[in-house]
Amino acid sequence: MTAGAADIGRHVLVLTAAGSFTVEGRRLTDPVDTAGKLGKLILWSVKRGGLQAIPGCGDQTGAARVWVTGAAVDLLVGAPGDRAGDPATHLGQRLAPLVDDGWELRGGTGPAVVLAHGRGPERVVVEVLAEQQPWLAAGDAAVADDAAELGRRLRCWYAALGVLPGHGGAASGALLADHVMAARTGRRGVVVSTPGLLPAWVSPELRIQPAWSATTDQTEYELRRCDELVRLTQQSPALASAGMLTFGHGQTQALESAAALAAARAQKRPFGLWLVDLPAADELDLPATLPLPHPRMAANQRSQAWVTTEDLDGLAKDVRDGGAGLSVEQLEISEAIVWPQKARILEAWATRLRNARESFADDAPLLELVDAAANDYLAALADPDAWADEDSRHHFQPAWAATIAAHIRQRARRAAMRISREHRTWPLYVDGTSMVYGPSAPLESSAPVDLSDSHTRLGRLVVTSRAELTEKTILGMLLAESTAEVYAVLSAALGPSAVGVDQLQDAAVQSPPPRDTPGRQDADDAEPTLVAPEVAGSGAEEVAKSAPDDAEDRDAAAGAPGRRRRGPVGARAKLGGSPAAVLDAGGLWMADGSKHNLPEPITHVGHVAELAYAHRLGYLLTAKYAEPGQIWITEQACRGFGIDVDLVLEKKPKDRDAALRYCTQDIPFVTQAVADGWKLGGGGDGASARLGIWTRIYPSDQQRKGVWVVLIPGMASSGDSPQEVINVPILIDGQGDEGIAVSAPSTVARRLKLLADAQRFPLKINPGVTAIDLMVQSRPQGTTIEEWRNGPLAPSTFDVPFTINDVERDFNWTRTPTAEELQCRFVHAYDRGGSYPAAIAGLELPIGEPVHHPDGSVFEDPARLAQLVRAPGLVTIVVPEPEDWRVPFLLNPAGLQFTSPKPTTTARLERALKLGYRPTIVEAYSWPNHGRVLKGFYERVRDASVVLDSDDPDAQAARNQSKVIRNVGIGLMGSESNLKGKTGYDPMKRLSIIGKASANIAYRLDQIGQATGRWPVAVEKDTVLYLSDDPDPQRAWPGEAKTWGRGFGQYKHEGSALLSDQVEFLDGRQYKGKPALLDPDEWADMLGSLASPADVKRGS
Template identity: 50%
Template sequence: MKSAPVASHALPADRHVLLATVDGTFTPGGKRLAGPVDSVEKLAKLIEWAPGNGMLRPFRLPDNESWSSGQVRFLGSAGAALFGAAPADDAERADTLGQLSGPLAGLVDHGWELRRTGAGRLELAKGSGATRVAAEVMIDVNPWLMDGGDPDVGRCLTRWAETVGVLPEATAAQSGQAVLEQIMVARTGRKNSGAVVTAAGAPPDDVNVELRIQPEWTAPEYVLDRGFDHAEDLVWLEQECPELASAGMLTLGYGRPQRLTGKAAQSEAAEDRKFGLWLVTFPPAGELGLPPQLPLPHPAMRVDEPAQAWITNEDLIGLSKTVRDGGADLSVEQLKVAEALVWPEQTRVLDTWAKRLRGARKVLAPDPAVRALVEYAGRDYIASLTDADHAVWLAAIAAHIRFRGRRAAMRIAREYRLWPLYMRDAAMIYATGRDEVTGEHIELSDTDSTSLGRVMVTRSVELSDELILAAVTAENHAELAATLIAAVSAPVPTWIQTDTSGADPATGRAGSVTVSVESQGSTETSVVQGNSDSAETQAKQAASAAAAIVREQGLQIPAAVLDVDGLWLPDGTRVDLPEPIVHAGQVAQLVYTHDLGYRLSPTFAEPGQIWITEAACRQFGIDVDSIDKYDRDKSLRAATEGIDFITLALADGWRFGGKTEESGAVRMGAWTRIYRADGDARGVFVALIPGMDPDRKVMPILQGASAAQIARRLQLLANALGYPWKINAGVTAIDLMVQTRTRSWTRAQWMNEVLAPSTTSEPYGIGDVERDFDWSRPPTSDEACCRYVHAYDRGGSYVAAIAGLELPIGDSVHHPEGTRFDPKVPGYWRVAVPEQQDWRLPYLLNPAGLKFTEPKWMTTPTVQRALELGYDLDILEAITWPRHGRVLRGWYERFLKASTDLDTYDPDTRAPRDLDADAARNQSKVVRTRGVGLIGSEQFLKGKTGYSPERRLHIIAKAKANIAYRIDQIGQATGNWPVAAITDAIVYISNDPDPRSAWPGPKETFGRGYGQYKPAGSSLLTEHTQFLTGGGYTGMSALTKPDEWAAQMSAGDR
């Protein structure tokens, strides 16, 4: 009998791990030891009994000095009886320390010790010396070890430990990290064993680098049309394990980076450069002769104008390559390096890590399920390196993968004259046909190479006329992308479990411990003793599941608008209704009839929405005139009570979500969930437009809009944000926070740790410092001789502050006597506020000019900026958060994308080219502004998901600190100082009537982007001095709007 290959660093899982399921307790090899562990007493006995029988043995760590305890893993819902795990459809929420330690606390009285070892896990230990027993207890509700397609968790765990040499962690990313940590532990204290490196070292907060491989891109229309000529198949071409291919070969930096400017930065960027980041200016891409059939080589590049960005060594190398090889023929000199961040040390940090995983992958070639797990661990660990201390490594790896993909695309173009129709990350979609010479099907896979990173066709579908028509008639990028992705959607894995209760003669295994998915969203753990379903039945089930996924992926219309003349879809189509609508159930049915809904993942979509206009509401018998504009929802509910529109729907089997009145009456508000009594309880949303606040500051998408325009604006907003508008700005903002979880967090960690409601109270008086600027000063005698004042608004000031901001996670720690200030650690700091040093600018530590008589609390960004401005601060007391991260970066990126995608501003006319896109852009502003405010609202969010006053205060503080930085930079460089500041606007005096050329700051800081400044209003100084008094500033409303001021200048009135 030939056993499976085992690596030299193998870890025998049966000696160290036991698996507890609802059917019993097993070794990973499948040997049944006992029944379910459903009581504390049984768990204690198991831990005491197992070591004497060769199980739950501790194992030595690679440093040969430390030991790790064995593990008892509760799979699926096995821990419910003992720990009170959440119901199956919400099982991930069981991953909390409280649910573990609470039931086990009674063991302390019997000599047991409890020690936390990680999220959702702790160690139980008893005794000392040779009689000591210990085990780590871990809840694994939805084991990621099933993700390879094999439900036999025990087998997968065994093979993982044998080939990788560590036990798998709770997620793929954490499992990949565990491998690196083991390697670094093994090097500790050993000579010539390699560098012990755990982090790169964070760049300054104002340095942001591109972490994406390739943002989603679709081909221009003419490429699409030509691509389908003579094509027979649509293929998905992707790099094979691109992260593992790149990570090990790259030299990565570590240590504290040095910042260089000017000639020093340019000299460092020359050949034989150290690992670094480089602030470059890309020339307009349209001048470089790049193929328009591919996306630009760097996401920050622009076709018609220069663009500045921080890039990595891999970007410099890739950009210097010829266009033929995927580059841009750009030398370092052409990129005009302005600044550099150079790391003092460098090595191939991930070389041994990548070799370990590549070796395991090779050993596991006959075992595709576990091999896939190794690939997921490598991929997800690299993708998780988004925190400040590792992001530069991720940026370098992403750039390396990006340019390898471009080289492949250029090779295919040369060999087959084919261009991709779609690109995202390390994957491309092509339409392929037959070779013109040989008549054979074109094979795009790189079969001449066996190296990881080669491009391989992994999915293929025959092109149909319907698919081609759907692609060429797609209205926009998002619709085309959705069409192509859905067409080549990966099939559902169909691993068939055929274990029997006896030992397998090929493997010697006694059975299998599996977590079998019985229905979507629920898991049950069991031991498979046979396979009752035929292969034919399983194939049908797999096909059905795949079809369901494809149908779900097709949902890309979030809402339609119902008016008296029909139903309006986002593309401008008006659908005539086959019969008059008399009740709300018929309205809800329109969602299903027209496949409304918005896909967020391959298996989940937000419910579709029908918005009803005022005219249609009147037609349905709703007394719109009785709606009170000061309490729209309450008065609308009163207006809909007892009307036929609702009662007839109830009689027809429809049900209404929300509270039912004490009288039993059903009413409708501005938003109502409606569902079938015998159908999907999620239902659909029906929105009554008269119940919404039409103010442009609340619902700009309703401003001057027809039914067709509202539908289009809702579509534009959903596509730009990647999430549909739902109920109100606050709900949309918080739901989007939930949706933007990164791979480095499990859903349970994201909900129960990152977005768990805060329990830390705001220190008294912190709002005196952490507030927006409200300041003015009288002009100097020289300034009084000037003619104009211009105000400049900082774009997306709050949300722009989030990008590099470390935000608190979890519980805080109080330091009554203060502690050393660390700019990377979020915190509240009580400080004796010194006197202001410079009267020419607003005071960062007293932004509203209040009278302070005692020390004040402030946040980390404020303290950091004050120290940088030269203030000496005495910290008297502190509250800090030891756990922190850039947890809202994904949320910020959604709004950045929306702001960019929906910006149709025409600099010549100073107006938007597309009013619908402009309205959707303004609506996204409402969401982000309301979101920042809501997370700190005790009235509306306390005790609920996302509640975090400390995060709100840190965001406000960072925005204020950024404004203070820019004011000081401009003043020191040019001698121009503001005369007023209010919230995110600053006011300067000038003799130049044009606010664009009068902007005193660097050119790159002027514009409509996040963190840039744009004109907000102008005035004659003589008419504005009344607002420049030395107190708060109230003059914004007295300024002439930019477009009106420009018209007056053109007419010669200024």
């Protein structure tokens, strides 16, 4: 038993409709139906030794819990008619009055909220979790209001596992995993803190075994010898596999061709995913009486698939042992994603759960809950939406889920081969972790044939149901024409709960079949019907109009499914899709590289729009809303449609939208579409029909939503200078002396798809519009668009001081090297990846109006000062003199001469205080209402940066486009000329991000300097320069290994030079030497000719 487990009663209260109770079932008060009563109950309980912080690992503690269950949720949150959707989502609103009584209120994990009161040793922190149907009740409505039974289950759970359960099975499994990881912190053992993101093109098989049935001949043969049907199921298969498997963690490595094959051949093969060519099953000596050894394998043709290391091991085994006898050479491995670090990461987690199962062997409800926690958590490893909260993102590990599925699949095949040898029988039906057999009838006076495994370990095959074989069942199976019909017959015989259960358990980790898989098309695989909102026009003014309309909000509020998953679940439409196609003179190019010839000549822009409908273009964001499809038109096609492209290209790219509108006005390509009933957006009432770079085209039938027509030469044309088209890297295919080259149509289509899939949102209109719409789209679940636009993203009316940029700016600083440093030979520049978005991760941003504190002297009180810098704010200070010449001054990044007080953000000031500065505060503005407003936006752009980080030039271009989107979006929030009065305008949000980014850099510089004695010689924005005698920039990096890499907030090599070529720029002024640095590739070419540190010491 975990220390303190028996005394969980000191940490939890249960609220039901009958009142408040201890977990032992002792009634404390009458029902709690107001926020005020709840606040008084919490403080009363604390005074009597209750609701104490829950002990954690080491010095860590967790918040106590008030558990509101059953009908008590209606009392506290409101009757069902007063709210829509899950009552827990409205709990924070109902508890808001407590803020007036001195309570702090913030969001907790999942549906919980956290209340805090007081300071210092008297501080009280309590998590309030509202569950109308508590997970611990296991679906029993009576238990939901039974405080004694809920308390018993809670005590037993905590005693067995050492943590409280969460609001569901996956959440409970995650809490236990975090508890195990926390115990390892500072000790030996792997601590996983980052998600296992995969590149967009890597899709491992996440299904265990798709439904399969024997042929009619085999079925007839098996049924002749039996008189019953038996269903065998693996017992807790995922839990059994998770505890014994090795999983990868840390930074991945991408390997190609020879390197990938060499890694696969290695004696200690790394954990990874491998792109293989699976041979046709007909070429192999496999039993026709079992499913194929991998779901992606085809009978009569080779098929390409990403497989796990566990798959490689399983496929290599002999057929007798369930394998296919395939060597790595036969699999023709061409690419791999590997994790150099690996460990049995879930072993301790699985051991806890196995022990709990033994403890609850005679307690059916709790045994069922333990199994649910294990199964739901492991199934959710591949579901990104299950881990939307930033604190839980590290649980997203699709490669682990695929490995577990492969291990379970191999165990089933091994068992099937054993049964075939021992009992001379083969399965009639296989689905997930279960198999249905017709075992031979036993001899008279003999016991029924037992096909189950004889051992007692988890994962063993056990008989879960039997049924007498009737003529009706035999006839139904022999006449069945599909696997689904076989399933229906077996369901009637064995019971609906006995067959197909694993289909539901596998739903969360199911992956779609390969595009070329033969067979009938199920409803799940059909293209979704795309529904888009009406948008009246085109251009930047549509930012406020182009997001989902109120219909989506109503659906979301009513509980309509809208979560994005990797694979189809039930009959839900798959999110994503094909956002765009590119029209060239020769045809229409799709994202998969295919080209469609045009069936009829295109004479007007309406015909172009019809292509979007014909090819079902659009990008599904939720189950009810899709971004409209896009047709991008090349320069050659524009000329063919009568557009005066030469006139357009005479203008700079920034002026081409106006040029296009001028030269397309009243041309036949446009006027004939209008004559046919098509409508063009963006012109306004009475305006002439014409096209801009982006134009919405609407059909006359009013049944289909408008689509986007995009004219590529308006954005970029071959010969443009790189700087002029810096905002559209997705269109650029290299550059030379004559300017840039525009990418081929198929390339553009593929890049648009890669970008949309990576950030789960397509490019639209321009980077700024895309960014603001993405900020809206990535709002928290349960929040409507109207609530988000009118709340966290409402346009700010606060006017920032005109002197704000004196302090709130990026670093630009150098210093003169010391005599000792001048002995070094090299200068290395390091770039901090995603410096601005990295600052967003945990940053509280302002919402609404600030409170003005005109007298800054009140913040001489340390407690008031600490409270001030914890919230977003703008503080006018007397800037002190810098105290450390070795680093840039955080409160004067450009080294200016100040003669008056200057405003700065609390994000910057907080770090300055930690560095030891105590500036005089003149006045301050503080935002009492704040939150992690851009957390969802940050997660989208971070994920895009990770999954698109590869050597694939198309992925690189899409990654660069995502970088432009995030940078332009952050800048646009502070742009008075472009966004003032519109959704997302808030200069204080942008300034807070800049301040936090600079503070993070200052922290890292100080941390490295204090630890190693090495200090930077120059800093420009997010570029840091250090001197070294080592020509290898990675070895010369003075920071910890975990700070090196290409992730957000990590540092990577940006350029290098000889110190002799840079010393003139290190003069104590602003840094101007970046153009004189050699880029990483140029420097790498020189490394062989440069002296190593050992050579320098020998004087060579």
